[in-house]
Amino acid sequence: MRDRALAEDVLHDAFMNVWTKAASFDATRGSGRGWIHTLVRNQALSVVRTSGREVSADDEAIEAIEAESVANAAPMAEAFEISADIGRLDECLSGLDVPKRNSVMLAYLDGCSHSEIAERQNAPLGIVKAWIKRGLLSLREWMA
Amino acid sequence: MNAKESPDDLQVLAGEYVFGTPSAVSRAGLEARLKNDAALRIAVEMWEEKLAPLSELVEPVEPSPALWSRIESSVSATPVARAFMTPSANWWNSLNLWRGLAASGFATAAFMGVVVITKISQPPASGYMVVLVGPQDKAPGWIVQAGTNSQQARLIPLGKMEVPSDKSLQFWTQGDDWKGPVSLGLVKPGQSLEIPLDKLPPLQPNQLFEITLEPHNGSPIDRPTGPILFIGRAVKII
Numbered sequence A: 001m002r003d004r005a006l007a008e009d010v011l012h013d014a015f016m017n018v019w020t021k022a023a024s025f026d027a028t029r030g031s032g033r034g035w036i037h038t039l040v041r042n043q044a045l046s047v048v049r050t051s052g053r054e055v056s057a058d059d060e061a062i063e064a065i066e067a068e069s070v071a072n073a074a075p076m077a078e079a080f081e082i083s084a085d086i087g088r089l090d091e092c093l094s095g096l097d098v099p100k101r102n103s104v105m106l107a108y109l110d111g112c113s114h115s116e117i118a119e120r121q122n123a124p125l126g127i128v129k130a131w132i133k134r135g136l137l138s139l140r141e142w143m144a
Numbered sequence B: 001m002n003a004k005e006s007p008d009d010l011q012v013l014a015g016e017y018v019f020g021t022p023s024a025v026s027r028a029g030l031e032a033r034l035k036n037d038a039a040l041r042i043a044v045e046m047w048e049e050k051l052a053p054l055s056e057l058v059e060p061v062e063p064s065p066a067l068w069s070r071i072e073s074s075v076s077a078t079p080v081a082r083a084f085m086t087p088s089a090n091w092w093n094s095l096n097l098w099r100g101l102a103a104s105g106f107a108t109a110a111f112m113g114v115v116v117i118t119k120i121s122q123p124p125a126s127g128y129m130v131v132l133v134g135p136q137d138k139a140p141g142w143i144v145q146a147g148t149n150s151q152q153a154r155l156i157p158l159g160k161m162e163v164p165s166d167k168s169l170q171f172w173t174q175g176d177d178w179k180g181p182v183s184l185g186l187v188k189p190g191q192s193l194e195i196p197l198d199k200l201p202p203l204q205p206n207q208l209f210e211i212t213l214e215p216h217n218g219s220p221i222d223r224p225t226g227p228i229l230f231i232g233r234a235v236k237i238i
Helices: A004-020 A032-050 A059-066 A088-094 A098-110 A114-121 A125-143 B007-019 B024-036 B038-057 B065-076 B079-085 B095-104 B106-121
Strands: B127-133 B140-147 B152-157 B167-174 B182-187 B193-196 B208-215 B228-233 B235-237
Touching: A004 A032, A004 B065, A032 B024, A032 B038, A088 A098, A088 A125, A088 B038, A098 A114, A098 A125, A098 B007, A098 B038, A114 A125, A125 B007, B007 B024, B007 B038, B024 B038, B127 B208, B140 B208, B140 B228, B182 B193
Parallel strands: none
Antiparallel strands: B127 B140, B127 B228, B127 B235, B140 B152, B152 B193, B167 B182, B167 B208, B208 B228
16 A cells, blocks of 8 residues: 555455454464454455556556567566565575566555556566466475 | 366365466355365365465554554444343343354353454553664664563564674563573564563563674574663563
């Protein structure tokens, strides 16, 4: 969330959800902290995705236009510095190559959609989707 | 589940949902599907749990105090809250109510909700605050916040600083009547830290806090060996 007022609205609504959905919290399925975290995150995502911040373009059309432009792009810089102790995830993320790691981080931390990641990484949408897909499968493998 | 969907497809779908990359429409579709698709739900929960530590990488942002009062007033306007707050209602003694709540597991969850709401609706109004300043220039570098009976304190950096790669910052505290300082662990420059206080005597006014420069793995003995970089004393906030 880049807009502070919007972020506070999200937090407000998320805490209302915490209050009204408290009955659906199931301690056997995870910690309360994680549950609240997920509620807040989902609230933020649903606001961001429906706020019209995204310009919806025809995915296939964009992919077609961009198709060949990246193959010889310069090596990508790290988008994020891993500065906190995130335990095992750190190892898993280090196993990804830079574009995949950046895509994963932009998606999770900055709440970017596929097309926003494509824009920020200057890469075609189709490739970004593939990066995320392969990134997810590799993470899944390492985390298992 | 879609017949053609492989386990990998399911994982990617769940992972992308947790990442939040799908569009609003796909997201709504997935949310509808989550209600009935246990396999997808399990995959989503797995990703939520595994990816949660990533959030540590985000710099915390303190919400405005006005937000807490706004949440508080919204919460007290909900039917559930009114039921809890109506003093005349004899709900506490209603056996049927408690039977019902116990059966649904609601009691724990509602209690949790109350704890959450109580916690968030009290901005750090009473407790201790320490401003750690440089011994020479008195420039504030860190603050420590703790609630009155809190088992945790929070160390918050006010800026970035460079530490040589073979050195570490170590955080210490000492009460007036203690024999010596006690280490609260190593601190990374520019990063806030939650410090458990449950092994220590309760915080007292004027309790000393300091950050010293120590060897990479911290002081080899049970007291500081390097120079004091930041120092301050606890002040009770009313």
